[in-house]
Amino acid sequence: MFYREAGQFKTSYETDHATFPIRQDQIGIALILIAAVALPFVSSSFAMQTVMLPSLALVVAVIGLNILTGYTGLISLGSAGFMGVGAYACYKLTTLFPEVNILVWILCSGFFSAAIGVFFGLPSLRIKGLYLAVATLAAQFFLQWAFVRIPWLYNYNPSGAIEVPLRYLPFTEIAITGPTASLEVKYLVLLAFVVVLTWVGSNLMRGRIGRSFMAVRDMDIAAQLMGIRLLDAKLMAFAISSFYCGVSGALFVFIYLGGAEAGTEFSIRLSFLMLFAVIIGGLGSMIGSFLGAFFIVALPTILKFGAPAIGIAITGATAEKIVFMTIGALTIYLLIVEPHGLARLWQIAKQKLRAWPFPY
Amino acid sequence: MQSYADIAKGDVLLSVKDVSLSFGGVKAIQGVSFDIRKGEVRAIIGPNGAGKTSMLNVINGFYHPQAGEIMFKGIRRPKMKPYEAASGGIARTFQNVALFKGMTTLDNIMAGRSLKMNVGLFWQMLRFGPAEREEVIHRRRVEEIIDFLEIQAIRKTPVGKLPYGLQKRVELGRALAMEPELLLLDEPMAGMNLEEKEDMCRFILDVREQFGTTIALIEHDMGVVMDLSDRVVVLDYGRKIADGVPDVVKADKTVIDAYLGVAH
Numbered sequence: 001m002f003y004r005e006a007g008q009f010k011t012s013y014e015t016d017h018a019t020f021p022i023r024q025d026q027i028g029i030a031l032i033l034i035a036a037v038a039l040p041f042v043s044s045s046f047a048m049q050t051v052m053l054p055s056l057a058l059v060v061a062v063i064g065l066n067i068l069t070g071y072t073g074l075i076s077l078g079s080a081g082f083m084g085v086g087a088y089a090c091y092k093l094t095t096l097f098p099e100v101n102i103l104v105w106i107l108c109s110g111f112f113s114a115a116i117g118v119f120f121g122l123p124s125l126r127i128k129g130l131y132l133a134v135a136t137l138a139a140q141f142f143l144q145w146a147f148v149r150i151p152w153l154y155n156y157n158p159s160g161a162i163e164v165p166l167r168y169l170p171f172t173e174i175a176i177t178g179p180t181a182s183l184e185v186k187y188l189v190l191l192a193f194v195v196v197l198t199w200v201g202s203n204l205m206r207g208r209i210g211r212s213f214m215a216v217r218d219m220d221i222a223a224q225l226m227g228i229r230l231l232d233a234k235l236m237a238f239a240i241s242s243f244y245c246g247v248s249g250a251l252f253v254f255i256y257l258g259g260a261e262a263g264t265e266f267s268i269r270l271s272f273l274m275l276f277a278v279i280i281g282g283l284g285s286m287i288g289s290f291l292g293a294f295f296i297v298a299l300p301t302i303l304k305f306g307a308p309a310i311g312i313a314i315t316g317a318t319a320e321k322i323v324f325m326t327i328g329a330l331t332i333y334l335l336i337v338e339p340h341g342l343a344r345l346w347q348i349a350k351q352k353l354r355a356w357p358f359p360y
Numbered sequence: 361m362q363s364y365a366d367i368a369k370g371d372v373l374l375s376v377k378d379v380s381l382s383f384g385g386v387k388a389i390q391g392v393s394f395d396i397r398k399g400e401v402r403a404i405i406g407p408n409g410a411g412k413t414s415m416l417n418v419i420n421g422f423y424h425p426q427a428g429e430i431m432f433k434g435i436r437r438p439k440m441k442p443y444e445a446a447s448g449g450i451a452r453t454f455q456n457v458a459l460f461k462g463m464t465t466l467d468n469i470m471a472g473r474s475l476k477m478n479v480g481l482f483w484q485m486l487r488f489g490p491a492e493r494e495e496v497i498h499r500r501r502v503e504e505i506i507d508f509l510e511i512q513a514i515r516k517t518p519v520g521k522l523p524y525g526l527q528k529r530v531e532l533g534r535a536l537a538m539e540p541e542l543l544l545l546d547e548p549m550a551g552m553n554l555e556e557k558e559d560m561c562r563f564i565l566d567v568r569e570q571f572g573t574t575i576a577l578i579e580h581d582m583g584v585v586m587d588l589s590d591r592v593v594v595l596d597y598g599r600k601i602a603d604g605v606p607d608v609v610k611a612d613k614t615v616i617d618a619y620l621g622v623a624h
């Protein structure tokens with residue numbers, strides 16, 4: 001009853017294809033944004049550190065991978081590798097040019113992984129599906145090898161790790177990276193990146209470029225006949241996707257972790273998790289990318305700390321196994337039954353809300 | 361409808377000369393020549409496996425013939441790529457609907473406008489200014505096509521969920537969105553019931569009437585072919601066996617034999 005478009009007639013095409021055409025959606029998104037900004041001041045710092053920060057950092061990569069796999073139909077097992085490129089690029093840039101603000105470098109590191117992504121995306125013109133998965137897997141292994149074997153990347157630190165330096169918000173004394181940065185500030189910086197990149201990604205996917213990606217995904221032969229060049233579209237998808245992964249990797253290390261041995265952090269395991277997040281959240285959906293990222297981050301925490309809290313004693317190792325089994329089973333189930341994933345549940349809920357309080 | 365005399369005088373839009381195409385040992389097309397004149401509806405008919413679809417694939421650059429040449433708008437087109445054909449003004453529909461299944465009707469037809477849209481990445485990221493204006497301009501054109509094909513009600517439906525007859529109609533819409541000079545239709549009425557066929561016939565004639573589009577049409581239903589087309593070319597086992605106005609072709613002995621399956 002409260003959620004419906006009835007009575008809201010669109011009098012122009014501008015309003016019809018606006019981001020949130022229905023008034024209730026506009027109000028809803030405004031409320032969510034306000035809640036998101038207020039969250040760190042009401043939530044426990046444990047929940048912030050273990051769930052919110054990593055989820056927000058990873059959402060960006062999940063959106064990126066969704067653009068490649070969900071929207072363009074190209075599978076990739078190299079997303080963790082591309083995230084690593086972003087993290088190392090950011091490290092090199094901020095240590096070589098410390099006077100430039102870290103926020104600029106986080107964004108710029110995306111361009112480095114975009115370039116690497118395009119390079120490893122080249123085979124996608126000739127190969128698809130399983131073969132492409134293997135090719136991107138090779139990229140993952142190569143990059144992981146480079147992160148360990150090229151000491152220049154981690155400034156020859158004896159620990160082999162990225163040591164995140166102290167950096168401030170522009171024109172202020174407020175630390176955003178490094179040991180003295182507060183949780184609230186880190187969270188709000190992440191949130192800002194996520195909001196902007198989600199908005200940009202959704203704009204792109206709803207316009208000509210997004211349509212060309214989906215056309216390539218659904219029927220590449222017909223796409224060519226619309227004048228869409230397959231190579232251009234696929235490389236563009238790799239570029240945009242890897243850009244998002246790169247920024248995500250930089251955010252993950254600089255803001256969430258505060259330091260990392262990327263050789264272990266950006267492993268094939270993370271690549272798989274990203275792919276599962278895309279599938280569980282929903283292929284080709286922005287909301288799905290959020291749901292998927294939160295799901296894979298929150299599930300282990302809930303099991304590890306939630307289960308003992310209600311009296312079920314499980315060890316950390318058992319929880320880990322249960323997490324992997326759940327995620328694996330859910331991924332397979334959704335692949336077969338509901339490729340739109342959790343995003344579909346969201347739509348069904350909206351559908352129900354439209355009819356409420358009547359059953360139909 | 362134009363008279364045959366008008367068409368015979370008209371300019372040749374596309375000509376196919378001595379084209380041969382084979383797949384390994386299979387000779388799909390053998391030394392076929394014909395032309396398509398501006399503004400006509402040109403039917404290509406023939407039994408299954410005659411090479412009709414292959415011929416369309418040659419015309420829009422999916423296959424490159426081993427021999428022969430294609431002239432389009434007076435220019436020789438060797439090794440034309442599909443997107444070059446598209447930007448040159450050739451659009452087509454497929455025998456087995458080739459829509460973008462996960463996209464809505466609206467997005468499918470909007471995809472047909474891809475070549476006409478050129479606002480770059482930057483503005484598209486913001487979906488503002490030039491990007492917004494371009495989107496609206498093309499949306500308006502697409503809505504005209506949606507009205508023309510009477511598919512307003514399924515505008516926001518993912519096409520994978522539509523019944524077959526409507527999918528064929530959306531596919532025609534997507535091709536029309538390209539504003540082609542030459543429209544290739546591969547069995548646009550296959551698998552349709554009588555009413556849907558009649559609608560489709562009407563649309564095809566209206567397209568020619570309203571947009572002046574030249575149409576090459578593959579069709580099995582002889583009745584439809586006779587009603588719609590100005591000239592007919594008949595293929596059988598990859599060879600051209602007849603070419604001319606419908607009445608003459610219909611009476612041709614080799615054509616009758618081919619259709620009745622007389623051994624030859």
Ligand SMILES: Nc1ncnc2c1ncn2[C@@H]1O[C@H](COP(=O)(O)OP(=O)(O)O)[C@@H](O)[C@H]1O
Pocket residue numbers: 383386387388406407408409410411412413414415
């Ligand atoms: N891609 C292909 N590879 C191999 N053989 C093909 C291919 N496409 C068509 N053929 C063969 O070419 C011949 C003509 O096919 P086609 O053009 O589809 O006929 P029509 O559309 O008239 O029914 C058939 O014998 C078919 O098997």
Ligand SMILES: [Mg+2]
Pocket residue numbers: 412413414455
């Ligand atoms: Mg055919």
